[in-house]
Amino acid sequence: MSEEKNSRIIEILELLLTAESVNNFEELNKTDLPKKYWKMADKNGLSLDIERPLIISETLIKNILDIEGSYEIIEKNPFVKCDEFGKRMNITSLSPAVKWFYKTTGDDRALLNPALSYLMEKEGIEGISYSESKSASPDYLNSREYLEKKIEDLIGDDEELKTARNLIIISSPEEIENTVDDLVCTWRQTEAIKKINTALKNREFLRERKIYEIGKLLFVGPPGTGKTSLALAMAKKLDMPLLEVRLAMVTSQYLGETSKNIDRIFDLARRLSPCILFIDEFDFVAKSRVTDDNGAMKRAVNMLLKNIDTLSFVRNGVLLIGATNHPGILDEAAWRRFDDVVEFPLPDYERRKEILKKITQNLTCLCDYDELASETEGFSGSDLRIMIKESLIAALMRDSYEMNENDIEQGMEIIKGRDIIRQGAST
Incomplete structure (x- = not known):
């Protein structure tokens, strides 16, 4: 048998074994599927439930694995039953198939497939850990796919929320590359991360005691000192999507639209929570308040400050991070909106x-x-x-x-x- 054909048989068998695991153990859900199989369960939208039974056909294998002619490739395999009607396939001798698959492939595939590792663990294969596989695999809830579905469900036909979506850059935790460990943080930056992580773990405790003044951070420092990088890394660490807003891009040539745009963005953040709302170029607030005679722009700034006042990490799960290169021009009204100011100096x-x-x-x-x-x-x-x-x-x-x-x-x-x-x- 050629190496290429053997590789395709392994791919098909893994999919069939995963389907058997999901069909046999109802406690498994979409978060237990490896990323390459997420499309198989997309029909349920935001629900993590999987519509059972999972039926594997030649057409599905083509869509998921991009393997042509899978029916002919696998039909003589001793562990697989092939139904000519619809060219469907399923495992007949489950226990021998699992043991043969593990003996042939080792730990690698199971480590990246929680549903498969769960099946192997149930079959008593030593050295296989479902919990390890779960922690090592991409989390569907942190994925771009899940985030886009959530946003689509939230926005629907709401034109105002569609406008807000077009004004922000959204990053899912999964697609953010740099972690906090990849950065060289100051002691003060590290402490800010620890405080937010602690508040997240104790949100219910803080909410019950009405301790709300946590979770509004102002990052200050020269360009290039890592303000945006740390905001993104925090999103990855806290498993939250990051909504990035540049205030200068929110302004509109139409009177009144800028205020509405700000309101829409905060509304979307509240609905998408838990999330991080990262407002870059926050010094735009000060410039508008001091130099702009346009009444509509001043109303927009007041709308921004009002929205910040009503936002709460403890109450509604939105962590607010403002960033500025020019902290000296921010007035007291802007400063007092933040409960923590984190400096980003040039590195020594x-x-x-x-x-x-x-x-x-x-x-x-x-x-x-x-x-x-x-x-x-x-x-x-x-x-x-x-x-x-x-x-x-x-x-x-x-x-x-x-x-x-x-x-x-x-x-x-x-x-x-x-x-x-x-x-x-x-x-």
Whole structure:
């Protein structure tokens, strides 16, 4: 038997065994399916229940596994019964099939398939842990697929909510790449994360005692210091979608629409909770209050502050994070809306060295990190990432995967050149 055909048989058998597991154990639901099988249960929308029995046909295998002619591939397998009507297939000798599959494939497939590991655990196969598989597998509730279904269900035909959806960038926890561990946080930033995580775990306790002044954070610091990155990483850690809003993009040329847009965004956040509402460019509030004579814009700012007042992480599960590069221009009315202010300073020597090591941990960098950290004083975390990216490109252009001192020097000069251009543009 060819290796390719054997691989297709394994894929088909895994799907058939997963279906048998789901059909036999009603306690399993959509969150127990590996990502490649989610489409198989999409018909139930937001419900986590799976419509049983799962019937596996040649057409379904084509849609899920992209395997043509699965009926002919598997029809002579001793563990499988093939029904010519509809070209349906199912496992006949379950226990032998499970043992053979485990002996053939080992732990790898079971680890990424909670439903399969549950079946194997029930069959008494040692070394297989359903709980381990569950924790190692993508969570359907944190996926983009589930989030889009939830948003679609919430919005329906509501034109105002459709408008709000078009004004924000939504990220599901699953699709966020960087974790908190990937970042080099200050002590203050780490403490803010711990406090929010503790509040999340004790929301009911806090609600019962009417402790609501938790969960409105203001991130302040220069551009490129990680404000957006930490907001995204928190969304991943807390298993919440992140709704990112840039206030300058919410403004409308039509009088009154800006206020309505702000109201719509907060309404969508409340309905989508638990979630993080991340408002970037929060200094837009101060600029509008001080420099704009337009009464409609001032009403919009007042609407924003009013919505912030009525938002509560403890009551309705919306964590608010505002971010600004210019904290000095925010007035008292804006400051007092936040119960915690978290500073994002430019990294010092030790943090620059740690950031550089994190960025290059999967790369080969022939450099002295102590010296490099000294030479990059004034660089933000974003600057350091761009510098390493440019250094890597320089190495690749000379057909090497190793960054040497000359490559690093080129990357550093690009950052310094960007700063000169930026400073010239601002004068």
